[in-house]
Amino acid sequence: MIRTFSESEFLFIVASARWTLLLTLLSLLLGGLLGFIVALARTSQLAPLRMLAAGWIGMIQGIPVLMLLFLSYYGLSMGGVDMPPIVAASVSMAIYASAYLGEIWRGSIQSVAWQQWEASAALAMSRAQQYRYVILPQAVRIAVAPTVGFIVQLVKNTSIVSIIGVVELARAGNLVNNATFAPFKVFGTVAATYFIICWPISLLARRLEGRLNARRSG
Amino acid sequence: MPVVQVEGVRKSFGAVEVLKGIDLTVERGEVIAIIGRSGSGKSTLLRCINGLEGIQAGSIEVSGHKLDASGRGLRELRKDVGIVFQSYNLFPHLRVGENIMLAPRVVLGVGKAEARQRAEEALAEVGLAERFEAWPDNLSGGQQQRVAIARSLAMKPKVMLFDEVTSALDPELTGEVLATMERLAEHGMTMLLVTHEMAFARRVATQTIFMHQGKVWEVGPSERLFGAPQTPELRQFLGTGLK
Amino acid sequence: MNGFQFQFSPVFARSDVLLEGLWLTLQLSAIGISLGALLGILLAMLRGLAPRALRWPVDAYVELVRNTPFLVQLLIIFFGLPSIGVKLTAEQAAIGAIVLNLGAYSTEIVRAGIESVHKSQIEAGLSLAMTRWQVFRHVVIAPALARVWPSLSSQFVLMMLSTSVCSFISVQELSGTAANVESDTFRSFEVYITVTAIYLALALVMRGLLAMLGAVLFPKGSGLGRLRTQSGR
Numbered sequence: 304m305i306r307t308f309s310e311s312e313f314l315f316i317v318a319s320a321r322w323t324l325l326l327t328l329l330s331l332l333l334g335g336l337l338g339f340i341v342a343l344a345r346t347s348q349l350a351p352l353r354m355l356a357a358g359w360i361g362m363i364q365g366i367p368v369l370m371l372l373f374l375s376y377y378g379l380s381m382g383g384v385d386m387p388p389i390v391a392a393s394v395s396m397a398i399y400a401s402a403y404l405g406e407i408w409r410g411s412i413q414s415v416a417w418q419q420w421e422a423s424a425a426l427a428m429s430r431a432q433q434y435r436y437v438i439l440p441q442a443v444r445i446a447v448a449p450t451v452g453f454i455v456q457l458v459k460n461t462s463i464v465s466i467i468g469v470v471e472l473a474r475a476g477n478l479v480n481n482a483t484f485a486p487f488k489v490f491g492t493v494a495a496t497y498f499i500i501c502w503p504i505s506l507l508a509r510r511l512e513g514r515l516n517a518r519r520s521g
Numbered sequence: 522m523p524v525v526q527v528e529g530v531r532k533s534f535g536a537v538e539v540l541k542g543i544d545l546t547v548e549r550g551e552v553i554a555i556i557g558r559s560g561s562g563k564s565t566l567l568r569c570i571n572g573l574e575g576i577q578a579g580s581i582e583v584s585g586h587k588l589d590a591s592g593r594g595l596r597e598l599r600k601d602v603g604i605v606f607q608s609y610n611l612f613p614h615l616r617v618g619e620n621i622m623l624a625p626r627v628v629l630g631v632g633k634a635e636a637r638q639r640a641e642e643a644l645a646e647v648g649l650a651e652r653f654e655a656w657p658d659n660l661s662g663g664q665q666q667r668v669a670i671a672r673s674l675a676m677k678p679k680v681m682l683f684d685e686v687t688s689a690l691d692p693e694l695t696g697e698v699l700a701t702m703e704r705l706a707e708h709g710m711t712m713l714l715v716t717h718e719m720a721f722a723r724r725v726a727t728q729t730i731f732m733h734q735g736k737v738w739e740v741g742p743s744e745r746l747f748g749a750p751q752t753p754e755l756r757q758f759l760g761t762g763l764k
Numbered sequence: 765m766n767g768f769q770f771q772f773s774p775v776f777a778r779s780d781v782l783l784e785g786l787w788l789t790l791q792l793s794a795i796g797i798s799l800g801a802l803l804g805i806l807l808a809m810l811r812g813l814a815p816r817a818l819r820w821p822v823d824a825y826v827e828l829v830r831n832t833p834f835l836v837q838l839l840i841i842f843f844g845l846p847s848i849g850v851k852l853t854a855e856q857a858a859i860g861a862i863v864l865n866l867g868a869y870s871t872e873i874v875r876a877g878i879e880s881v882h883k884s885q886i887e888a889g890l891s892l893a894m895t896r897w898q899v900f901r902h903v904v905i906a907p908a909l910a911r912v913w914p915s916l917s918s919q920f921v922l923m924m925l926s927t928s929v930c931s932f933i934s935v936q937e938l939s940g941t942a943a944n945v946e947s948d949t950f951r952s953f954e955v956y957i958t959v960t961a962i963y964l965a966l967a968l969v970m971r972g973l974l975a976m977l978g979a980v981l982f983p984k985g986s987g988l989g990r991l992r993t994q995s996g997r
Contacts, residue, residue: 365967367928422610426624427599462833486843501831
């Protein structure tokens, strides 16, 4: 039975964005935590830790997000526990985010002038104190713009989890399209919803970046 | 007991040995200037005394804290050794007062009120009492360097190291920094300074050390060292000017 | 792990299927990335030469593509075009989506490269009586590409990895065939571990090849090589 693309279909699609947003938020929190550890390891004084983190980043950045999703999905269910798909989805997105955020934050930490390490060491600060009071506060300012920019990538990539049955935006579009056969209206609505979420974030990232560059050259 | 005791220190960067067995003693209240050509190892020696560079042999002892090739005891030693760099290295995300209060608070565990008092005293000592709330970026180079001195002073170090602290400054700004250092010396601070300012070294330093090819080549009271250099190398160094 | 045992042999027994998928992944990537990069370079140049008022269509395209998922772009092309009478296969839709997507990212990257070329270079070219087009072609584009080559390379690798999404419209590339092998063998984890390893190897090889290509296109000591290493991290 073919339904028409009416207001209720439209609302169904738009409302499903809440799962997209929730998934983004969950993976940002979990991935951010992991990514922070990756960034610290990547800038550690211990060579094995640095290599491990570099290997993690290089590996995750060489794997399709779709594969991370399948591996999380089947990996988690291998223990025999039936996980709700949203768990596997969040885990895979967090793993994906940890590599990219880890790399962004490594760059931010390393772009703090090395003399700041020296000056704080000369004041007898421990490595942890150097990070906490001197290096990270400066690195955060540098990291904000690219981190916000990455959130756009994260939002878009959550569309992939539709394949394991999480009814977020893309999956909602598919369901409605199968019932209405109005692909332009359906996927136009889906695309517009993504755009309305992503575009302001992109603009914000660009403005933050411009402000940072202005401060640096000023 | 001497404040700084350096014995047989050797230091290499790869295959190049920059310090070839240095002995040096600094007594309380002494001001010692280290002069020499670039590459003579004078800055490296200063950085070793603060543990910013490791040493391969020998030992460094500052007010009872011993530093050897193993690198143990580093933080304890650094609490008693202040160092000021050529490039100020203030923390740009902190106001002047916060720059100075940070290390006493987190490293020494001093309370907020006392840290603030220390910072105010230190700023007054360098003549910048009114810039407590300023941002480093809004200060001149000379002022930034004086804040850097105050930041070290607030740790109440037993000895202060100065590593070519006026080299990055415009000539008209070096005077205020040198005057600050001279006042510190008058107040009895033990100081070790690497410098190109020969007139300053001659006037303020009780002893001057001439370093050449990684060794202490000549050492003595400043007046004698500058007035009657014994070695041809020092004569040539003083004769050909500052570099 | 409740006694779970890895069994890779049923997966390896279907390696011919996976190899066919790999071959299609390579084709999709090679064609899509070449055309997409070309589109990006052309649009970035067009944008650089066009009067300010005419830049907005290029900017709108870039913004629209960069702020919507590749999957949705793929679905619009695959389901949308046939609904208005354009017949196309899943593979054609896939290539179309790849070109459209990479084209936008490349435009943005190359645009940044063009804007980083110093004005004095352009003025020098114009003062030698070159036309704006000649200046662009001979003075601007090569240094611009040299400078952004590392960013372009990463984008190409990301695009290759994203071809896996084409399995959503049942294109039988590597992940599409993986799904087939999975439903034949029920060794889900083993299948996807295997395929993941293949993607990872592809990505590593591609990174290496692109770095070599960069060294050939923008050789060291040519000035372009300097730009390339300056921007590369």
